[in-house]
Amino acid sequence: MQIETAGPTEFETGGVLTIDLTAIVKNWKAMAQRVVPADCAAVVKADAYGCGLDKVTAALAKAGCATFFVAHITEARQVRAVAPDAIIYVLNGIPPGTAPTFAEINARPVIGSLAEFVEWDAFRTATSWRGGAALHFDTGMNRLGFSLEEAPLFTARVKMPDHGISLVMSHLACADTPSHPLNAKQIAAFRDLRFMFRGTPTSLANSSGVFLGPATHCDLVRPGAALFGVNPTPATTNLMQPVVNLKARIVQVRDVPRGQTVGYGATWTATRAARIAVVSVGYGDGYPRAASEAKANLKPGARPSKSDAVALIAGRRCPMVGRISMDLMAFDVTGLPEDLARRGAEATLIGDGITVDEVARWSGTIGYEVLTGLGRRYRRVWRR
Numbered sequence: 001m002q003i004e005t006a007g008p009t010e011f012e013t014g015g016v017l018t019i020d021l022t023a024i025v026k027n028w029k030a031m032a033q034r035v036v037p038a039d040c041a042a043v044v045k046a047d048a049y050g051c052g053l054d055k056v057t058a059a060l061a062k063a064g065c066a067t068f069f070v071a072h073i074t075e076a077r078q079v080r081a082v083a084p085d086a087i088i089y090v091l092n093g094i095p096p097g098t099a100p101t102f103a104e105i106n107a108r109p110v111i112g113s114l115a116e117f118v119e120w121d122a123f124r125t126a127t128s129w130r131g132g133a134a135l136h137f138d139t140g141m142n143r144l145g146f147s148l149e150e151a152p153l154f155t156a157r158v159k160m161p162d163h164g165i166s167l168v169m170s171h172l173a174c175a176d177t178p179s180h181p182l183n184a185k186q187i188a189a190f191r192d193l194r195f196m197f198r199g200t201p202t203s204l205a206n207s208s209g210v211f212l213g214p215a216t217h218c219d220l221v222r223p224g225a226a227l228f229g230v231n232p233t234p235a236t237t238n239l240m241q242p243v244v245n246l247k248a249r250i251v252q253v254r255d256v257p258r259g260q261t262v263g264y265g266a267t268w269t270a271t272r273a274a275r276i277a278v279v280s281v282g283y284g285d286g287y288p289r290a291a292s293e294a295k296a297n298l299k300p301g302a303r304p305s306k307s308d309a310v311a312l313i314a315g316r317r318c319p320m321v322g323r324i325s326m327d328l329m330a331f332d333v334t335g336l337p338e339d340l341a342r343r344g345a346e347a348t349l350i351g352d353g354i355t356v357d358e359v360a361r362w363s364g365t366i367g368y369e370v371l372t373g374l375g376r377r378y379r380r381v382w383r384r
C-alpha cells in the first residue's frame, strides 16, 4: 500500500481525513464498464469533491481516464499539471478575455452563450490555436447553455473543416429521481440535438444520469459524485465503494450528572447520569452544524436510530449530544467500557459504515455538500 500525506500531523490538529484512491479508481472503472461503448470522463471540480484534485486526477489518468471536467480555469491548470495528455473541459465557460488562457493551458471551454462563442471563435481565427470547445445546450435545467432554438446557428458550422466543436452536451436536472417527468423531456430534447449534430460526439449523463439507462450514455458520460462514494441511486443500494474516512480524537471523557445539560444553548439534558466523549472536530472543520439541530433528546446509553447523528467509538454507534461547536462535538458513551472510550482514542465520523450520505441526511443536505465542505484543517492521507 502507498501512502501520501499533507497537512499537520495527527496530534497537532483535530482530525485525520483519509481518501481511498483505489476505491475512486474502482468506482470510475465500474462506471466506465457500465457505459461501454460510451467513454467515461471524470468530473474533478471543487478539489475533486474535496478529495484532492491532483492526487485524484493522477490516479484516474493512470487508470485510463482521458477526459476531465472542472468548473474553473484554475482547476484546469491543476489538472494539466498532473495529466499532460488529458482532454480538459471547463464547465463554467470563458470568462471575459480568457481565450488566450485556454490556449496556454490547452483546455476546452464549455460554451453556453453567443458572447462566449464569439470570443472563442475570434481568438481561434486570429491565432494558430486549433483547440476545441463544447457547446452546452439547455434542455430544461435553465442554468447554463444555449436554447434549443439556437442550435441551427451551429449545425452548418459543424460541417465545415476545422470547426473546433468537439462535444455537444446538456445536463440533467432530476437524474437522482428516475420517475421525474423532466428526465424523459430532457432525454427527448437531447435526442433531437444529437440528430442535428450527427457526427459530433455528445454527452448528457452525470453520475445519476448513467443509471437512467443507455439512452443517456451517448458518447461520453460525466460522473463526479459517484466516483467519490456518493450514492448515485438514492432510492436503492449504493453500488459505489466508500472513499472517505474521517476520524476525530477524543479530547476528554466526562461524567454528566442527571439533570445537567451539554453544550451551547443547553439543548441536551442528561435524563440519567451520563458519560460523554468530547471529540476534536466541529463545524470549523466543515462538519455540518445542522447535524446537531434536529435531534431527539435520547436517554443516555440508548441505542441511536437511523436518523440520529452518530460517531463510531470502539466499533459502537454513539449518538451525538448537544450542539456542534466550532472545534468540538460530544457523543454519548454511557455504558461503553472506560478503556475503550478514553482520551486519545479515535471517533470515526465518516467511514467504517457511516456514509457521506448519512451525514448529509442528518444535516438536511446532500453528500456533495458534505464532501466539498470537508475542511482544510485535517491531516490528509491518500491511500492506494
Ligand SMILES: *Cc1c(COP(=O)(O)O)cnc(C)c1O
Pocket: 043, 045, 091, 171, 205, 206, 207, 208, 222, 223, 224, 225, 226
Ligand atoms: C457537476 C457536474 C457534473 C457531475 O455531476 P455529478 O452529479 O457529481 O456526477 C456533470 N455535468 C455538469 C454540467 C456538472 O456541473
